[in-house]
Amino acid sequence: MYYSIEQICKRLHKNERQIRYMVNQGRLTPVNPDTYRRDGGYRFSQEEIERVEQMLELPGLSVKEAAQELEITPQYLLQFVSNGELESEVKWIGQKKRRYFQKEEIKRFKKFLNEDRQTNRIGEYGRRVKLISREVRIFEECLYDGNESRVVSLEPLKIMTNRGEIIQLGDIDVESASWPEKPYIRQKGYTEFEIPIPRHPQHPVYKILYKLIEDLGDSNIQIYETSFGDYFVRCRLGSIPATNEEYKLLLKYLSNGEITYENGRVHLESNEITKTITIPKDLWQDIEQISENENESIHQTVTKALRNYLN
Structure with a gap:
């Protein structure tokens, strides 16, 4: 039995653009990469779906998820990692390295940050100076x-x-x-x-x-x-x-x-300007996906994409 994109979207809790992105990145392999147009779309085997499900069962919180939990930026989070104050592990997911944090470690560090904020007002940029x-x-x-x-x-x-x-x-x-x-x-x-x-x-x-x-x-x-x-x-x-x-x-x-x-x-x-635009929801989801995969902020992902397009 083979599964269509619509079926695998429901199975993996992702939208169609995200599934196609995974196919293009080689993270998801259809059984008909050469004939999918003639077949009316990609088809996926049961074994491939199970493999991807295991791959998506991540061994902890991603950099983005951990940063959101701690209410700091990913860059500031990685500074704590490099200073040896926060434990993490790096694993291969597909063909890319990913850094993950155990929930217990994030919970411990969040308590530490909250206590430190109360006494020293430490924030995203460092220790805040009271005026x-x-x-x-x-x-x-x-x-x-x-x-x-x-x-x-x-x-x-x-x-x-x-x-x-x-x-x-x-x-x-x-x-x-x-x-x-x-x-x-x-x-x-x-x-x-x-x-x-x-x-x-x-x-x-x-x-x-x-x-x-x-x-x-x-x-x-x-x-x-x-x-x-x-x-x-x-x-x-x-x-x-x-x-x-x-x-x-x-x-x-x-x-x-x-x-x-x-x-x-x-x-x-300021050397920046703020503009409001309306984009399709699925495009925004793609941006979020790329941002998470690259361990960067939404601002960095969008700016980089625009610069690449203009250059």
């Missing part, structure tokens, strides 16, 4: 033993002395208020910077970061400490007053987006 606490602003200047220092952490409260030492304190004698209230910037897009964390409290990086928070508003900027010793700074699109030297400093560490300098202001701009 204000108990009316103390991050990167604020202060005095310690009569010397100029700077607040570099709020949870716990830490300062950097003029000798570059990091000291944890229970309290600090500064007079400051909340950051000035600024409207939430709804324009889509971000400008991003990756800045090495300075080791002196008077470094100009701290001054420009303070200015970004103060002029954009603390709801329009996120700052993270990465595992590589950098500040990852993500800003919504706006502008701040700045000197030409400050503009050059930001330009040096720009990692995504664009910035321009005009009339004493730095303008933060």
Whole structure:
């Protein structure tokens, strides 16, 4: 007995385009590859269906599934794997290598992440820096033993002395208020910077970061400490007053987006645009399938496909 595409779709819980994609990739072999047009479509043997069913019985969660379960990106997930913090196994599925995670391991790591988020606010880009606490602003200047220092952490409260030492304190004698209230910037897009964390409290990086928070508003900027010793700074699109030297400093560490300098202001701009299109449902399912097979995001899959088509 042979099965048609319609029958195998129901058996494998896939649509027709996905089945044809598997045939084209050599993951599913019909009994009539040369005569399928004359036969009115592909036909598949019982043995072939059982083989594919076993192949599809995956030995755990895929990279995409594990990332969704942990609420992080696949790229950030693989960083934990490379650091030895998350166990996985690589197996051959068909002619490709695939990485899988046991559900128990993901459950364990999710608990670890949740606990770490509560205490350290770790996120997709690294450890998130809190911008204000108990009316103390991050990167604020202060005095310690009569010397100029700077607040570099709020949870716990830490300062950097003029000798570059990091000291944890229970309290600090500064007079400051909340950051000035600024409207939430709804324009889509971000400008991003990756800045090495300075080791002196008077470094100009701290001054420009303070200015970004103060002029954009603390709801329009996120700052993270990465595992590589950098500040990852993500800003919504706006502008701040700045000197030409400050503009050059930001330009040096720009990692995504664009910035321009005009009339004493730095303008933060995005290098991406957002467009809404309508595509067939089965085409979207194909995109999801390719994205999962290639262990990449939907954005990466679509961008790569468009670039290949245009080139």
